Amino acid sequence: MRLLLAAVVVLALASSAQATGDPQRGRELFRTGCQSCHGVDARGIRGTAPSLHGAGAAAADFYLSTGRMPLDAPKRQPDRTEPPFNRQAIDDLVAYIGSLGGPPVPQVDVARGDLAEGQRLFAENCAACHQIAGRGGVMAGAYVPTLLKATPRQIVEAARIGPYVMPVFSKEQLSDTELASIARYVEYAKNPENPGGWELFDIGPVPEGMVSWLIGLLALLLVIRVLGKQEAP
Amino acid sequence: MRRWLIAALVLLLGKLRRRRALPPGPPPREPDRKAENATFVLLFLSMLASAAFVVLYVANPDTQFLGLAVGFALLALAAACAVAAKRVVPEVQGEEPRPQLLHVDDQEETLAALRQGGEGVSRKRFFLLMGGGAAGLLGTALLAPALSCGPDASRVLTRSPWHRGRRLVTERNEPIVADGIVPGELLTAFPEGARKEQLASPVVVVRVRPDELDLPEERKAWAPDGLLAYSKICTHAGCAVSEYRYPLHDPTAPGPALVCPCHYSTFSVTNGGNLIFGPAGRPLPQLPLEIDGDGHLVAAGDFSGRIGPSWWGVRRG
Amino acid sequence: MIRGAVGFLDERLGAAPLLKKTLKYVFPDHWTFMLGEIALYAFVILVGTGIYLTFFFKPSYAHVIYHGEYAPLRGHEVTKAYESTLQLSFGTKGGLLLRQTHHWAANVFVAAIVVHLLRILYTGAFRKPRDLNVFVGATLLAIAVFEGYAGYSLPDDLLSGMGLAIGYAVMMSIPIAGAWLAALVWGGEFPGGGVFESRLYITHVLIVPIVMAVLISIHLGIIVRQKHTQFPGPGRTERNVVGSRLWPSYALRATSLLLATAGVLFLLGGLVQINPIWLYGPYHPWEATNGAQPDWYVGWLIGALRLMPSLEIHAFGYTLVPNAFFGGALFPLIVFTLIYAWPAIERRITGDHARHELLDRPRDAPWRTATVSAFFSWVAIVFLAGSQDQVALHFHFSYVGLIWFFRVASIAVPVLVFFIVRRAARELAATELHPFRLDG
Numbered sequence: 001m002r003l004l005l006a007a008v009v010v011l012a013l014a015s016s017a018q019a020t021g022d023p024q025r026g027r028e029l030f031r032t033g034c035q036s037c038h039g040v041d042a043r044g045i046r047g048t049a050p051s052l053h054g055a056g057a058a059a060a061d062f063y064l065s066t067g068r069m070p071l072d073a074p075k076r077q078p079d080r081t082e083p084p085f086n087r088q089a090i091d092d093l094v095a096y097i098g099s100l101g102g103p104p105v106p107q108v109d110v111a112r113g114d115l116a117e118g119q120r121l122f123a124e125n126c127a128a129c130h131q132i133a134g135r136g137g138v139m140a141g142a143y144v145p146t147l148l149k150a151t152p153r154q155i156v157e158a159a160r161i162g163p164y165v166m167p168v169f170s171k172e173q174l175s176d177t178e179l180a181s182i183a184r185y186v187e188y189a190k191n192p193e194n195p196g197g198w199e200l201f202d203i204g205p206v207p208e209g210m211v212s213w214l215i216g217l218l219a220l221l222l223v224i225r226v227l228g229k230q231e232a233p
Numbered sequence: 234m235r236r237w238l239i240a241a242l243v244l245l246l247g248k249l250r251r252r253r254a255l256p257p258g259p260p261p262r263e264p265d266r267k268a269e270n271a272t273f274v275l276l277f278l279s280m281l282a283s284a285a286f287v288v289l290y291v292a293n294p295d296t297q298f299l300g301l302a303v304g305f306a307l308l309a310l311a312a313a314c315a316v317a318a319k320r321v322v323p324e325v326q327g328e329e330p331r332p333q334l335l336h337v338d339d340q341e342e343t344l345a346a347l348r349q350g351g352e353g354v355s356r357k358r359f360f361l362l363m364g365g366g367a368a369g370l371l372g373t374a375l376l377a378p379a380l381s382c383g384p385d386a387s388r389v390l391t392r393s394p395w396h397r398g399r400r401l402v403t404e405r406n407e408p409i410v411a412d413g414i415v416p417g418e419l420l421t422a423f424p425e426g427a428r429k430e431q432l433a434s435p436v437v438v439v440r441v442r443p444d445e446l447d448l449p450e451e452r453k454a455w456a457p458d459g460l461l462a463y464s465k466i467c468t469h470a471g472c473a474v475s476e477y478r479y480p481l482h483d484p485t486a487p488g489p490a491l492v493c494p495c496h497y498s499t500f501s502v503t504n505g506g507n508l509i510f511g512p513a514g515r516p517l518p519q520l521p522l523e524i525d526g527d528g529h530l531v532a533a534g535d536f537s538g539r540i541g542p543s544w545w546g547v548r549r550g
Numbered sequence: 551m552i553r554g555a556v557g558f559l560d561e562r563l564g565a566a567p568l569l570k571k572t573l574k575y576v577f578p579d580h581w582t583f584m585l586g587e588i589a590l591y592a593f594v595i596l597v598g599t600g601i602y603l604t605f606f607f608k609p610s611y612a613h614v615i616y617h618g619e620y621a622p623l624r625g626h627e628v629t630k631a632y633e634s635t636l637q638l639s640f641g642t643k644g645g646l647l648l649r650q651t652h653h654w655a656a657n658v659f660v661a662a663i664v665v666h667l668l669r670i671l672y673t674g675a676f677r678k679p680r681d682l683n684v685f686v687g688a689t690l691l692a693i694a695v696f697e698g699y700a701g702y703s704l705p706d707d708l709l710s711g712m713g714l715a716i717g718y719a720v721m722m723s724i725p726i727a728g729a730w731l732a733a734l735v736w737g738g739e740f741p742g743g744g745v746f747e748s749r750l751y752i753t754h755v756l757i758v759p760i761v762m763a764v765l766i767s768i769h770l771g772i773i774v775r776q777k778h779t780q781f782p783g784p785g786r787t788e789r790n791v792v793g794s795r796l797w798p799s800y801a802l803r804a805t806s807l808l809l810a811t812a813g814v815l816f817l818l819g820g821l822v823q824i825n826p827i828w829l830y831g832p833y834h835p836w837e838a839t840n841g842a843q844p845d846w847y848v849g850w851l852i853g854a855l856r857l858m859p860s861l862e863i864h865a866f867g868y869t870l871v872p873n874a875f876f877g878g879a880l881f882p883l884i885v886f887t888l889i890y891a892w893p894a895i896e897r898r899i900t901g902d903h904a905r906h907e908l909l910d911r912p913r914d915a916p917w918r919t920a921t922v923s924a925f926f927s928w929v930a931i932v933f934l935a936g937s938q939d940q941v942a943l944h945f946h947f948s949y950v951g952l953i954w955f956f957r958v959a960s961i962a963v964p965v966l967v968f969f970i971v972r973r974a975a976r977e978l979a980a981t982e983l984h985p986f987r988l989d990g
Binding site for chain 2: 574575576643644646647650651679712715716718719720722723724725726727728729730732733734735736737738739740741743745749775776777785788789790791792793794795797798799800802803805806807808809810812813814816817818819820821834835836837838839840841842852855856858859860861862864867868869870871872873874877878905907939949950
Binding site: 135138140209213223 | 579580581582583584585587588620621622623624625626639640646650654657658661662665708709803806807810811814815818820821822823824825826828829830831837838839840841842843844845846849937939940942943946948949950
């Protein structure tokens with residue numbers, strides 16, 4: 001039910017994004033907020049930031065709605081932050097970048113996805129970097145963001161555009177339905193079934209080791225401290 | 234009369250011995266009724282928790298409730314034992330002598346006895362040698378069947394399902410259309426019809442821009458239209474090399490590379506799988522590719538080197 | 551009734567002298583002497599819960615389609631090993647509790663052994679005549695680590711498969727015989743299938759537990775024969791042992807510890823999730839997850855594998871000793887050789903060949919305390935390096951930078967620790983202050 005609601009909200013957002021954006025206002029915003037790196041008319045500046053012709057509304061929506069752009073230092077890995085632009089400003093910018101060509105903002109219908117297929121596809125295509133529960137990871141020269149805050153639309157956008165050092169997933173490789181399945185699994189994995197109790201952030205054995213030492217063994221050390229004696233040696 | 238004497242003697246000695254053997258114990262204590270009551274309460278609580286466990290097991294076997302019930306039953310019982318040990322029962326202190334560990338005389342007698350067994354035997358060393366040899370060979374003979382546990386390693390490790398003309402297929406056994414792969418994409422592929430679990434089976438297929446290619450001279454023809462294939466099994470520790478970094482624009486070094494998420498060995502895809510970072514000792518083996526008449530990807534031969542974790546005597550290239 | 555039982559046993563076995571001696575057996579009372587007991591009781595829990603798990607687990611890599619209760623995996627083709635572990639976790643009353651308790655018990659078991667070993671090393675309890683028991687104890691630690699690895703490798707989930715792949719690579723890397731040994735163990739190439747899984751299973755549930763039980767019996771037998779060490783104090787000499795008699799107080803305390811160990815482990819098993827294999831999904835050799843970690847007691851080996859620079863011994867274009875050997879096999883070999891050899895090394899350095907029944911306090915032998923601390927800080931740094939990907943991720947440090955940090959730290963920290971600890975021990979010996987209490 002929650003999933004369905006989320007899907008409805010996202011769908012509503014997706015349609016509103018394309019309906020309400022004004023490319024002219026977007027262009028004005030671009031001049032003040034983006035042009036210093038991406039250059040006049042978004043043609044890019046060599047060695048600083050790429051041209052955005054052909055990047056598409058999908059890329060613009062992904063980078064802006066996750067707060068990854070604008071970026072303070074052009075060579076840093078873009079972090080997910082609170083977007084500095086409000087939704088309307090983002091829609092305007094998206095409309096402007098979209099007018100330069102490239103893939104549109106994708107429509108995602110999570111309800112059409114299949115959870116079990118999503119798990120399998122995620123394990124095959126995504127887990128190596130994002131960790132099997134989407135908690136993020138590392139690779140040489142970059143860290144891989146967690147997917148805890150990623151919306152289904154952002155997941156599909158990222159897969160299609162391959163932001164930063166992430167690879168691309170084209171329709172030949174993952175169809176829209178398959179991506180919807182993956183998005184559905186990611187929604188599930190944000191709060192997965194944890195029948196075992198405290199889930200320890202679902203990141204595997206490192207916190208388990210800490211609990212073993214700092215709760216399990218420490219409790220037993222206190223027990224023997226009470227049971228045994230401390231003689232003044 | 235004699236019986237009486239013995240009885241008296243026993244009584245006397247017994248008394249003496251008892252006095253010597255038993256150190257003056259703690260003075261007889263008043264029973265600590267509070268502690269006794271606390272023990273009873275704890276024992277009762279433990280019983281309740283154990284009963285609760287059974288009830289929960291039948292009615293609502295939720296892991297958390299079950300764990301709480303049995304854990305509480307055990308801890309309450311542990312606390313009861315602890316209170317009883319510390320406050321209810323007397324604590325008897327004692328002293329014991331340590332065992333004597335060094336027995337020089339017995340050592341000598343042991344050695345003498347051992348020597349005695351060899352008296353009158355003429356070729357002792359030869360006996361030992363032959364006996365040792367027989368035992369050793371028998372041991373070897375009995376261990377030999379352990380070799381049946383596995384095949385000859387050289388036969389296993391040199392087996393590869395790849396040969397010229399074998400089609401690449403996806404995990405769902407669909408052939409791969411070469412034109413369908415865009416730069417920045419990675420695809421896991423297998424030899425058509427082969428066992429996917431075999432370590433030599435899985436390969437990663439990627440496409441880079443032909444101008445990015447920096448392959449050695451003899452591999453120039455291995456990457457039609459910038460399509461490259463590498464073994465997916467890391468040459469370091471055998472994990473799946475399944476992370477792919479494909480920078481969107483140039484300042485983000487290093488360039489297109491495959492990364493193993495176990496120990497983060499990083500292999501460049503543009504120059505033939507050479508190591509950029511990490512512990513691996515040799516490059517990722519490359520599979521030469523061709524595009525067949527239907528536009529499908531096929532292998533143009535076997536890997537450039539042995540796939541998977543390295544071993545003594547494997548060729549490095 | 552008790553009189554009757556004692557009489558019965560004595561008349562048939564002549565057991566009364568033994569019973570009497572047992573009840574009067576003396577245990578020195580210092581609380582740190584119970585560290586080994588925690589390990590012993592965790593072993594008891596492991597055997598108990600483990601027997602239960604064997605009733606449900608199927609050691610087979612044969613494929614089945616999963617139709618169980620866990621929705622995200624329904625319809626997946628998985629192995630019977632994986633499916634039966636899922637079934638145990640979701641479809642068996644109390645199954646998950648027992649499985650989790652078993653896993654927590656393993657983690658705490660090895661932790662208790664390590665702390666016990668530290669106590670032995672810091673107090674000089676390893677000196678003659680107990681150097682013999684160090685061999686047994688260190689062997690038990692090594693086997694416990696292996697047994698844990700075998701255990702979490704059984705369910706054939708993604709993490710266990712990745713762990714086995716690394717184990718296979720390390721075995722392959724053994725000079726000369728490696729490839730041949732690995733082919734024998736796996737019955738061919740990794741991931742095996744057909745024979746390997748049942749070999750791993752019988753090793754985990756029968757062979758190793760029996761070896762451990764025998765070694766534990768020897769360990770305890772040697773203690774009973776030699777009797778316990780004790781700290782120096784009034785009335786305590788090299789020739790006696792002073793403490794509480796087994797009956798009644800100590801027996802109750804030991805029972806209490808057994809129950810408390812079980813209680814803590816069952817509470818953990820019920821309340822804190824461990825190894826959620828359903829989340830990890832089934833293993834395929836061509837799949838991996840980021841941030842894959844082993845259980846903590848194997849962490850020092852993954853740390854060593856990650857810290858090791860890309861280095862191999864090779865000749866004429868052929869590899870001789872592959873990289874995985876150094877971190878995965880040579881490093882633990884060095885660590886365990888040092889533990890085994892330490893009693894002899896210390897004898898050689900001090901020239902002290904005497905029998906020691908009275909313990910040193912750590913401050914009484916500053917150089918030993920410093921050396922042991924340096925040794926453990928070395929292993930600890932490498933252990934921490936095993937989790938550096940989690941550190942890099944959650945604190946946004948550069949992974950490459952962390953590798954270099956830990957490489958330097960693994961050399962610098964032990965040296966620093968040596969001098970700091972030696973100084974601290976000397977100060978304490980001079981002032982006779984208690985390190986953790988102001989009143990001394």
